[in-house]
Amino acid sequence: MKVCMIGAGYVGLSTATVLAELGHDVTCVDTDTEKVAQLERGRLPFYEPGLDELVARAREQGRMAFTADLRGGLDDASVVMLAVGTPALPDGRCDLSSVWQAVDTLAHTLSHPATVIIKSTVPPGTADRIRRYLAEAGHDENAVHVVANPEFLREGSAVTDTRHPDRIVVGVTSREALAHVRALYRGIEAPYVVTSPTGAEMIKYAANAFLATKISFINEMARICDAYGVTIDDVAEGIGLDSRIGRAFLRAGLGYGGSCLPKDVAALIHAARDKGVEPLLLPAVQQVNVTQPDVYADKLRDALGGLAGKHVAIWGIAFKPDTDDARASQALALIDRLLAAGCTVRAYDPLARCTRPDVAWAADPYQAAGNADALVVATEWEIFRHADWGRVKAVMRGNVVVDGRNCLTPESLQSHGLRYVGVGRP
Numbered sequence: 001m002k003v004c005m006i007g008a009g010y011v012g013l014s015t016a017t018v019l020a021e022l023g024h025d026v027t028c029v030d031t032d033t034e035k036v037a038q039l040e041r042g043r044l045p046f047y048e049p050g051l052d053e054l055v056a057r058a059r060e061q062g063r064m065a066f067t068a069d070l071r072g073g074l075d076d077a078s079v080v081m082l083a084v085g086t087p088a089l090p091d092g093r094c095d096l097s098s099v100w101q102a103v104d105t106l107a108h109t110l111s112h113p114a115t116v117i118i119k120s121t122v123p124p125g126t127a128d129r130i131r132r133y134l135a136e137a138g139h140d141e142n143a144v145h146v147v148a149n150p151e152f153l154r155e156g157s158a159v160t161d162t163r164h165p166d167r168i169v170v171g172v173t174s175r176e177a178l179a180h181v182r183a184l185y186r187g188i189e190a191p192y193v194v195t196s197p198t199g200a201e202m203i204k205y206a207a208n209a210f211l212a213t214k215i216s217f218i219n220e221m222a223r224i225c226d227a228y229g230v231t232i233d234d235v236a237e238g239i240g241l242d243s244r245i246g247r248a249f250l251r252a253g254l255g256y257g258g259s260c261l262p263k264d265v266a267a268l269i270h271a272a273r274d275k276g277v278e279p280l281l282l283p284a285v286q287q288v289n290v291t292q293p294d295v296y297a298d299k300l301r302d303a304l305g306g307l308a309g310k311h312v313a314i315w316g317i318a319f320k321p322d323t324d325d326a327r328a329s330q331a332l333a334l335i336d337r338l339l340a341a342g343c344t345v346r347a348y349d350p351l352a353r354c355t356r357p358d359v360a361w362a363a364d365p366y367q368a369a370g371n372a373d374a375l376v377v378a379t380e381w382e383i384f385r386h387a388d389w390g391r392v393k394a395v396m397r398g399n400v401v402v403d404g405r406n407c408l409t410p411e412s413l414q415s416h417g418l419r420y421v422g423v424g425r426p
């Protein structure tokens, strides 16, 4: 099939690459001409393990092209996928301007039958609005289908997640559109959940809100465990082995960040209120997450006997390992707290960057730790988990190591004379 992918971000590029692997001809369109030029030179605009090689292979096989010209990209594509960004507006609502800009161009340009697949995460009701808009612009609903088909891939494992999804969620209004989607994904083994477009959009928000809830739940439990001298890892295992609960997403730490979980919880709260439903649980989930960096700032304050004038090293800026993405990173939220309390901060991350001018940058983890009173591991990169703790102790001025992701082995730090501070880890 000929596929036009609108938006060359994480979701767009990863999906496009896997579709090319499945044998489709994919043209990726992005309004960012610099990004398109970079992609044409074979450079990805972000880091995602393994993706660059797959893009190169798809291009060699002539299955993948890039352009900034949507009209050209549409050409005779039978599938048009929308994977443009839907970031949060300052009030937490979902910014749909890129979606509508693309839909508007589609409305004026599409001149052949096509299935328009909405991959971007959008508030419930958006695909239906797009369908009505295209119909009002004169497109026959039996020729131009609109489908909601949300994406569940994670940064850092985007390719594997796209090749082996847990499920394919399709929101359709016609059997024909469903057949197009099945033909597109032929070769991918996954159960289908077929529902209405609004149902599919709701599933995406519910999935991310539930994941956020699990994390905030375990973080609140970790606070309580701290007070009782109980190990949160045991609690997570003890509840996680209950198949109704499951072990995933029960790792206590600084909390969730990234481009999806925080934004989608906020957008779902707005979606609920728009219909007169006052959510009770979701704001609490947010509240635990927003205050989690405070828990760590307090731990640091206790361990150092005050924060003003202290030198703190931060290992990890990315919102999670194996990505260069620092959007809504809890590491940055903690840095804000520490700077406000009068600390000086020196940071290191293998890929992500902190652009704050008041944060000094180090060339490697040990330089960051040099002369520090305390070290905080804010992202569980492999190199931090297996650091040379003897070397860390030798270069630090103090001996406090705060494990912001409960990812270190306390004994191995203690054996080098370091003081380990985790959460829910007495």
Ligand code: UDX
Residues within 6 Å of the ligand: 151, 152, 153, 154, 155, 156, 208, 211, 215, 248, 249, 250, 251, 252, 253, 254, 255, 256, 257, 258, 259, 260, 261, 319, 320
């Ligand atoms: C998420 C969803 O998992 C994915 O399905 C959706 O498509 C996009 O949003 P992503 O943002 O890439 O994916 O990251 P994810 O792996 O879900 O992690 C989100 C955040 O939660 C990270 O900051 C991570 O450190 C944190 N986290 C995760 C925890 O604090 N504890 C956990 O147990 C798991």
